[in-house]
Amino acid sequence: MNQDYIQPNAWSILEEGFNAERVKSSESLFSIGNGAMGQRANFEEKYTGPTFQGSYIAGVYYPDKTRVGWWKNGYPEYFAKVLNAPNWIGINVKINDEELDLHICKSVSKFKRELNMQEGWLARSFEAELQNGIKIKVDTKRFLSLELDEVGVINYNVTPLNSDAKITYTPYLDASITNEDTNWDDQFWDVLNVTQNNQQSFIEAKTMKTEFHTCTFMQSRLFINQEEILIDCDNEKTEKTALCNYQQQVKKNETYTIHKFGGYVVDRNHDKNALVAAAKEALDKAVSFGFDAMLETQKNSWAQIWHTSDITIEGDVKAQQGIRFNIFQLNQTYLGTDASLNIGPKGFTGEKYGGSTYWDTEAYCIPFYMATKxxxxxxxxxxxxxxxxxxxxxxxxxxxxxxxxxxxxxxxxxxxxxxxxxxxxxxxxxxxxxxxxxxxxxxxxxxxxxxxxxxxxxxxxxxxxxxxxxxxxxxxxxxxxxxxxxxxxxxxxxxxxxxxxxxxxxxxxxxxxxxxxxxxxxxxxxxxxxxxxxxxxxxxxxxxxxxxxxxxxxxxxxxxxxxxxxxxxxxxxxxxxxxxxxxxxxxxxxxxxxxxxxxxxxxxxxxxxxxxxxxxxxxxxxxxxxxxxxxxxxHESSLSPCVHSIQAAKLDRMDQAYTFYLRTSRLDLDDYNHEVEEGLHITSMAGTWMSIVEGFAGMRVVENTLSFAPKIPKQWKSFSFKVNFRNQVIKVNVQQGETYFEVEGNQEIKILVNGDLKTISPNSLKTA
Amino acid sequence: MNQDYIQPNAWSILEEGFNAERVKSSESLFSIGNGAMGQRANFEEKYTGPTFQGSYIAGVYYPDKTRVGWWKNGYPEYFAKVLNAPNWIGINVKINDEELDLHICKSVSKFKRELNMQEGWLARSFEAELQNGIKIKVDTKRFLSLELDEVGVINYNVTPLNSDAKITYTPYLDASITNEDTNWDDQFWDVLNVTQNNQQSFIEAKTMKTEFHTCTFMQSRLFINQEEILIDCDNEKTEKTALCNYQQQVKKNETYTIHKFGGYVVDRNHDKNALVAAAKEALDKAVSFGFDAMLETQKNSWAQIWHTSDITIEGDVKAQQGIRFNIFQLNQTYLGTDASLNIGPKGFTGEKYGGSTYWDTEAYCIPFYMATKxxxxxxxxxxxxxxxxxxxxxxxxxxxxxxxxxxxxxxxxxxxxxxxxxxxxxxxxxxxxxxxxxxxxxxxxxxxxxxxxxxxxxxxxxxxxxxxxxxxxxxxxxxxxxxxxxxxxxxxxxxxxxxxxxxxxxxxxxxxxxxxxxxxxxxxxxxxxxxxxxxxxxxxxxxxxxxxxxxxxxxxxxxxxxxxxxxxxxxxxxxxxxxxxxxxxxxxxxxxxxxxxxxxxxxxxxxxxxxxxxxxxxxxxxxxxxxxxxxxxxHESSLSPCVHSIQAAKLDRMDQAYTFYLRTSRLDLDDYNHEVEEGLHITSMAGTWMSIVEGFAGMRVVENTLSFAPKIPKQWKSFSFKVNFRNQVIKVNVQQGETYFEVEGNQEIKILVNGDLKTISPNSLKTA
Missing domain, CATH: 1.50.10.10 (Glycosyltransferase)
Incomplete structure (x- = not known):
């Protein structure tokens, strides 16, 4: 457990200071996803320290040959494994021909990461002094678009601080990736084609055996001090990679910026023979919108999600951060639009456990998705x-x-x-x-x-x-x-x-x-x-x-x-x-x-x-x-504390209920089990939501009526959430001593509060 | 199950006719061993058909890295695996420059194998027509010496039948062997030195990790029509092999013979830095004795073993063959001279199951060794x-x-x-x-x-x-x-x-x-x-x-x-x-x-x-x-029928006891479980011995006295066996209706027969 690692904040996950031993854990904690794809918070630039590289496409898996010590009749010969997909986020950065690599540069300072859950983006900034003595400031921001869910965008900025410098950005696509988790070190990807077309690069590849066809793509725009510049890109490709070099002489304190647009199209959504065309279409659209417009859209998309799914907690910022982190990750993992997808226990944040669907979906996740979507x-x-x-x-x-x-x-x-x-x-x-x-x-x-x-x-x-x-x-x-x-x-x-x-x-x-x-x-x-x-x-x-x-x-x-x-x-x-x-x-x-x-x-x-x-x-x-x-x-399963929290609350043991709640809500943020580097515990996050809604607020369905029995931990001033019950959105605000109910829309609704039937009218706060 | 495969014979295991699908099974069934080493009945000459090559040195193993699907605390990180050792039996044979290979020659006839259990040798003979039209007759005999237990000898004869032929024998040592059973395809042997010295070749190698040092060696003698000839050997070596070519123009119907002496010395018995000298000493001794003298010694050694351990069965040749096969294999596997060795479940006949010692040793094997040694x-x-x-x-x-x-x-x-x-x-x-x-x-x-x-x-x-x-x-x-x-x-x-x-x-x-x-x-x-x-x-x-x-x-x-x-x-x-x-x-x-x-x-x-x-x-x-x-x-364990046979006999259910007996005694010979190609079930063979001695003859120790309650299956005329009880050897002969007891030496012994105390005097047959 590491309680000092992530800084308390109501809407963001914040880390300050560079610690090489935490890189893999932070790669998990700062993961981003949009339901269609997701990725660990790997650095864009080269990093030679310990890292767990992972970028995942929903529904793209590989049937890995079973490995056991002793075979038993009935075991599957093969099983589906979460599959690391070609890397599209990579941007190698050279400063006067020295590669930027936080593992080997002279010093790193002011290192900071932010996962902004309200708006759905990941940022990182730091200053570094390279072996060649050049000091630079780096700012990055990236997100996977909810609106254009095949596309992600990176805004990467370098400012030389102590002298002019020649800066080269080399954005690349790399299909020569391996899996962290594999039974036999098999090759999982068969690269079919690497093509480059002026500013755009494409890698078509299919998975071995399952033959999922994908096209990974990228295109970049360059800026000096926010002014777009047109530089020739110097394309290069190998059998499994495509890259472009954008070299620029940059003055001290000038900022050289690259906006990299990239992502995946897959044959679940497109004709497998026209994937480059589909990728081009996605790229053209994204590039024409540009980073800033796409970021605005992203904020709006997340605002809509938060509108019904947010839970606020007053008086306990760590609890607030914990519950939002859980809700955010659930929404990054699964958005409910495709019946071929499901909620993997690690979402898009790691590879542990083959497959994507456990009984967790039915036992823990469905209540969350029913009530918030x-x-x-x-x-x-x-x-x-x-x-x-x-x-x-x-x-x-x-x-x-x-x-x-x-x-x-x-x-x-x-x-x-x-x-x-x-x-x-x-x-x-x-x-x-x-x-x-x-x-x-x-x-x-x-x-x-x-x-x-x-x-x-x-x-x-x-x-x-x-x-x-x-x-x-x-x-x-x-x-x-x-x-x-x-x-x-x-x-x-x-x-x-x-x-x-x-x-x-x-x-x-x-x-x-x-x-x-x-x-x-x-x-x-x-x-x-x-x-x-x-x-x-x-x-x-x-x-x-x-x-x-x-x-x-x-x-x-x-x-x-x-x-x-x-x-x-x-x-x-x-x-x-x-x-x-x-x-x-x-x-x-x-x-x-x-x-x-x-x-x-x-x-x-x-x-x-x-x-x-x-x-x-x-x-x-x-x-x-x-x-x-x-x-x-x-309680050595992440799925344990939530059920006990709900039952303790029902039995009026609020201290115990609260203890269980803390254990479930910040399981990953505080890394209780020293394993967050392997990925996040996505499905148990729905259990955390249940601890509040079914536990503290005591929500049940009783004979076709929504019923509440609100309680509140003494550590909190208030908490509030919304639920969508049979197409009506009810807002519940539980305070010490009283609870307020509101209904959205224009129809009233009857609910049970501690066994008493109450009518909630639109636009009128009901106290109970 | 294949009851027609091995021909019934009281003292030999016989196979007639060449069937490529049986090669691996026969390699198990005709295995030879001398307690210090053992080998599957692989052909000396090249064979490109399906084969399971195995030669094993007692006490030489490799710690293979554990492979499991899901790790549990407490599992061993590594475990000892039976290890295929460098091949010393190989003799490539060329007839007019065409390699003899039963898998690809035009035809094979009169193919016959014999494992002579009475004398402890393996023979094979056949006629073959090569692609080049030459017909040859081949006779081989080999054994692993009980007397010089580091040495084995091969007598290999080729007679061209339809024309003169140039015949080349290329005896070799090969340390580039692999294991049939391995978790991670690791290399197990580290070859240290390949040396050749006129007629002798040596490969020093040590096992990885366990660092068992061994020297594999060979030397040959050549004959035409039984007359020794001196030919220059044309030595060649590579990093992991040593070979000599002995080429000879042979007339039609003349027999060209090679006696190959080979084997292993190990650092359990010798200074690891003087293994070549030890090997040379073993070779010199064996070569100076010569094949025929060593074979005579071998017969005597086995005669001594059979003297106390034989069981005879009159009136049922398959039962007779079965019990002798079991006793023979137990003696090939373990002779009780070295407390660092034990009785592996597959002996020297295969690699399945890591390790060598199960509770089988204590529960099943000790009674056999106590009574026959x-x-x-x-x-x-x-x-x-x-x-x-x-x-x-x-x-x-x-x-x-x-x-x-x-x-x-x-x-x-x-x-x-x-x-x-x-x-x-x-x-x-x-x-x-x-x-x-x-x-x-x-x-x-x-x-x-x-x-x-x-x-x-x-x-x-x-x-x-x-x-x-x-x-x-x-x-x-x-x-x-x-x-x-x-x-x-x-x-x-x-x-x-x-x-x-x-x-x-x-x-x-x-x-x-x-x-x-x-x-x-x-x-x-x-x-x-x-x-x-x-x-x-x-x-x-x-x-x-x-x-x-x-x-x-x-x-x-x-x-x-x-x-x-x-x-x-x-x-x-x-x-x-x-x-x-x-x-x-x-x-x-x-x-x-x-x-x-x-x-x-x-x-x-x-x-x-x-x-x-x-x-x-x-x-x-x-x-x-x-x-x-x-x-x-x-009864899906090979260890099951024997205990039930003993109990059925005690309960006077002789038909059932006999059925169980048959199942245990010919388990491998009749390949009940379709798996004999993986090796023999050595430890259950001791159970077969118990079925007769403890089951049919009802032998127990009752208050310091040996006790018998003899019964005999109705299918048998008689059976007899000896046991060494407290340094006196008692011979028991059970016939339909009566039983005879005899004691060796010059002291009388009191035994219980069906509860009655009887005195057995030396050199006098006692009827009971």
Whole structure:
């Protein structure tokens, strides 16, 4: 953890001072993205110190050959890996023929970075003295345009401070890049063509195996003291690179500026044989707008995003910065316009974990996107899974399931499994439940039932079939049991009767049965189509029901709690508080067997069920289970604190809720786990949003009505946020002692506040 | 399975006809070894078809960098891999300048291989027509000398059949070899020197990292029609190879012969700076003896081995061939003279599985070596573990154990762990029990207590400490439980309270306590030394006792059996007989999760405990457990059928016992598992021996007396074997209806036959 590294600021992420050991961490923290592409905050100029170079194009991946120690039947042969794309941001800078490189210059001072979240840009400035004695001042600003999402722009300025200097800018494209994360050091890119056309350069390349065709492009404009100058560019190319040299004699204190326009076009959006033309069109448009006009547009685009998604916190600038960082990164990662994309756990900030989609999307991200965007965005996320249903059925077949049973992969890019630990890949099957739950959650929040007959019901049927086949009847227990699973708490593997998994399995079957009935009554033509396609019979459905009616749930009479799994009470039940601090985090200190036989819980497991099915249990039951399990929880998953924060708030334990909140909201900014250099924890950021909206503000949907139970940490003066509920935007402002509600537009809305029905009228602040 | 491939013969393994698809399998089956080195039956001449080249030197290994998909704390960074050594058997053969290569010549006929087990040599003969039209007859014979165990000899003969021919022999040494099995395609050998000295060639090389220095050497003698000729050898060398050309004009029907002498000297036995001199000495001696004299010696050496270790079976030549093949391979692999060596699961026949030592050595091999060799051999095997005690303590420390607790590795070469699956490496800890059991078994059989105060007790203490720390007290069960283990049945992972593991843990503690008492009384100076070294206290010992007195054992009242582990009765208990045959073998057909939640048992688990602790249970209890567990056993481990065969014989189920016996004895010869090309299953071969001696003949040690309960499969006329019991050799001949006993030497011995005490006098056949 490093609390002094990032400076507190309400709207910006700020770093001051150059520290080579922090470069990789800052490359993660200052990452930028626009949903279509993203990049780590690598320097434009050459840097020979330790760096993790990464530029990523949404939906462009590589099927890396699986690497394991010991093969198990059913493992995927290949899996999709996030792929470093050709570099378009590079600008080599020479000052009197000496290369600017912060790793080797004589001194660096006044180094400063800013990630401006309000306007969506990244800036960097510093002064440096080169080995040749020349002192320069450098200012850069860059962004990836939300409006023209194939284009990014860099404004790079050098001012010689102690003498005139010959300055050469060499903007380049480089397709000879490698991946930080690769199993076999394979080549991932096949460069097809490098072309240069006066001021423009293009590299056409396709990914190996997946054959995604891309064209990376660039064009530059040059300025002296803000006056555009026309210099001949001196083009050069090699097999995998294209560059131009712009050399200029610059006087002391004059500023030499390059605006570099670059980016990617891909064959998901264009004909693969006309990518250069598409790139040229994008470039021409961007160059004609120019940097300043594009920056203005960028500010406006971000202003629109912040309009509904901002959360303000008064009286705690670090909390304010934390929550905005989370909201900003979520919006940089995914904007909900393309059903082939999803929310990778590292977004565009790193390569760890193959694939892009975990159950995190359904369990943590959908609530955020439902409430802060048009409801079509959440529907697009659901469609992503519908589009992968056939692959999920194939995946289940590989594991011996039949009759259209579907098992969604643990991690995926294109519907195929991207993970290869048997205890996760084959056994962490509760993920299937989250996918069904998201359908329920979407309908509950939006009241848009149309998704279920159109697409969702087929998914629900595939999932119900899976659970029905996955259990077996125990003659000993006279109940259906589920053997050999890994629950959300991945610090237990291959356990029997994980309560959460059994519970969500039962729920999935019941929810599928209920919706089959509803669709039969209200959407008969869809019913006929689906029945024909999936071939379910009444006999099959009653066999499902037999399972859901007779599911076994491990329970302790003595403690009056459901047990996380069979045998939990055999463990040595020493609480985390009583565990020697030198042993933490256990995932770094202990061998795996020791973790497994310990009682320690990585993230909410039984409590995850209490979170998702809150209305099935009394507050007293929640409290009993929270008191039983939380003391054994080490929260070593980024997804853990948010659920506990929401439950602590519900139980009126605001200090504890606030502690959990801090841990989730500044996880990356304060680098709790010493791993931020690998990238950011994008999906858990949605959990942070939930901690405020569902936790502190207590937002729920109760019988088609939005309900709040506002509370506020004593450290804060106030907090406020907006939610889009069924196409009405409600603003909530929680203060110490009272809460204000407002609705946008011209229709009133009824909401529940601490159980009381209140009517909120347009343009009138309601106090509660 | 291929029952027609190897021809039945009492003393030889015979193959007729050339089949390129069988080459790799035959390379395994016809492997030769002499305890110090071994090699697959690769052709001497060039062969460009599919082949698996392997020549191995005992104790020479390479620490290969671990490869896993997902790293777990505690995995070894490197592990010892069986290492392909420089090739010394190669002889390129040219006929009129055309290279002899069975893969590309016009035709091959009369191809025949023989592995003569009685005399210890491998022969091959064939006729071939080359592309140039020349027909030749080739006869080869080779062996690795037991007497001069650094040397092997090849007798290679070519006879042109249809015309005169110019024949060139090019014997060579080649250190540019690779490994079939490698994680990262590393280079394993560093060649230091290639030297040639008239007729002799030497390659000095050391292994990377481990720095084992070796010298590979060769020298040849040439003959025409058995008359030695002196030809100048035309020496050539490269950086990693040495060769000599011996060219000769040979008349039609004349035989041109080369005797190639070669092999390895290693720095385990010689000064690493004088290896060429040592090699020269070995070569000079071998060459001066000559092929024929060395072959005579070889026959005598094997005759001595067969004298005590042979098992004869009358009336079933395939069973006879099978058991001799097993005994032959065990003796080729390990002869018990060097405490730094052990019995690799593939011996010198392949590279699969890193390391050389599994619990197989203690559980399966020690009984064979105890009964067929001098008892010093078994003691040497025990010392191997004593010498690794410090490493076992380090290994346990890596997993969080303290105070001298020892966990022996799952697989090892030098005491360090060579395996990296968490469910095996960290959890298949019952291996520790087998190591303690072997100490008990050695004393029971030999009555040599001296090993325990001298060395064994320290091992027992380390193991007892491990178990004492590995259990925890369950407040729920009010007993000590052992969570998260993998039993001998590796088709269950991370289970709680595996009965076998709990049972052997309890036994280990009790056996350690008992021996601490004995040593205290009878070997006080050893007691003082050990107490000082290991620092145990009375308090500690009583804490051990508390664990062994209060160990939990899962049990079913309903079935009146101990349960393999907690929750076993929740499984869907469909017997193997009722499982669709298309699903077998499940380890090839099913994903791992499906195997784990099934009731199917890979190899004896609860029954392994009944085998090892037979005298703790009544025959009726054995029968009940056998009837409960065997029907769920798929026997997909080569170590499974032997234990079941022994138990079936004890239960008078001779047909079943015989079926199991067949499965174990010809596992490799009939290639049951379609994998013999990877190498032979050496350690399970000791299990085959046990099936006859302990199974059919019912041999046990009962209160210091050798006891027999002879039975014979109805398919056999008789079987006979010898055992060395406390330095007396007893010959047992079991016929249908009666059994004959004889003792060698001049002392009588008392034995138990079916419970009756009988005195066997020297030189007199006793009928019982």
């Amino acid at each position: 048009d409801q079509s965005v959440a529907r697009t996320l659901l469609e992503y899974r519908y589009n992968h249903l056939d692959k999920a059925i194939e995946n289940a077949e590989k594991l011996g399931f039949t009759n259209g049973a579907a098992l969604y992969p643990m991690v995926t890019m294109n519907g195929e499994e991207c993970h290869n630990e048997w205890e996760i890949t084959f056994e962490e099957i509760h993920r299937n439940g989250a996918i069904a739950f998201a359908i329920y959650n979407y309908f509950r929040y939006t009241n848009d039932y149309s998704y279920i007959p159109e697409k969702g019901l087929e998914v629900l049927i595939g999932i119900a079939r899976f659970w029905h086949q996955r259990v077996n009847f125990s003659m000993d227990k006279r109940k259906f049991v589920m053997l050999g699973v890994t629950g959300p708490n991945e610090y237990e593997n291959n356990v029997n009767n994980n309560w959460y998994t059994n519970y969500i399995a039962k729920w999935c079957i019941e929810y599928a049965l209920e919706n089959i009935e509803t669709v039969k009554i209200d959407h008969i033509s869809d019913y006929i189509r689906i029945k024909e396609k999936t071939n379910f019979t009444d006999e099959e459905l009653s066999s499902w029901k037999n399972v859901s009616d007779n599911m076994y749930f491990p329970h302790s009479e003595k403690h009056n709690v459901f047990l996380q799994q069979d045998g939990f009470l055999d463990k040595e039940l020493i609480t985390v508080e009583d565990l020697d601090k030198s042993q933490r985090p256990i995932n770094q200190k202990w061998s795996w067997d020791r973790i497994l036989r310990s009682p320690y819980i990585k993230q909410a497991d039984t409590l995850q069920g209490f979170y998702m099915f809150e209305d099935h249990f009394s507050t007293e039951e929640l409290e009993r289970h929270f008191d039983f399990y939380e003391p054994f929880t080490v | 001098d008892q010093s051999v078994a003691r040497t095997l025990l010392e191997y573990r004593y010498n690794h005690l410090d490493k076992a303590i380090e290994n346990a420390e890596k997993l969080g154990f303290t105070n001298g607790a020892a966990l022996y590795p799952m697989v090892t070469m030098n005491g360090e762990e060579c395996h990296n699956e968490w469910e095996i490496t960290f959890e298949e800890i019952h291996r520790n029990g087998a190591i303690a059991f072997a100490i008990y078994n050695y004393f029971r059989y030999t009555n040599d207590y001296s090993y325990i105060p001298e060395k064994g007790l320290e091992v027992l203490i380390g193991i007892a400490r491990f178990w004492h720390q590995r259990v925890n007290f369950s407040m729920d069960k009010r007993k000590f439980v052992m969570l998260g283990v993998t039993g001998p049945n590796e088709y269950e992972n991370n289970v709680n309270n595996n009965w076998y593991t709990n049972y052997i843990a309890k036994w280990c503690i009790e056996y350690a306590l008992e021996n601490i008492e004995t040593v205290k009384i009878d070997h006080i100076s050893d007691y003082i030394r050990i107490k000082e070294k290991t620092n145990f206290t009375d308090e500690e010992l009583s804490s051990w006792k508390n664990v062994s007195d209060n160990m939990y054992f899962p049990h079913s009242e309903k079935h009146n059996v101990f349960l393999q582990q907690d929750g076993f009765l929740d499984k869907e208990l469909i017997t193997v007989e009722d499982l669709d045959k298309s699903q077998r073998p499940i380890n090839q057909k099913w994903s791992w999760d499906r195997i784990l939640r099934s009731p199917y048992i890979k190899q004896a688990d609860t029954l392994q405990g009944f085998y090892m602790f037979e005298d703790h249970f009544s025959t009726e209890e054995l029968e009940r457990h056998f009837d409960f567990y065997e029907p769920f056993t798929v």
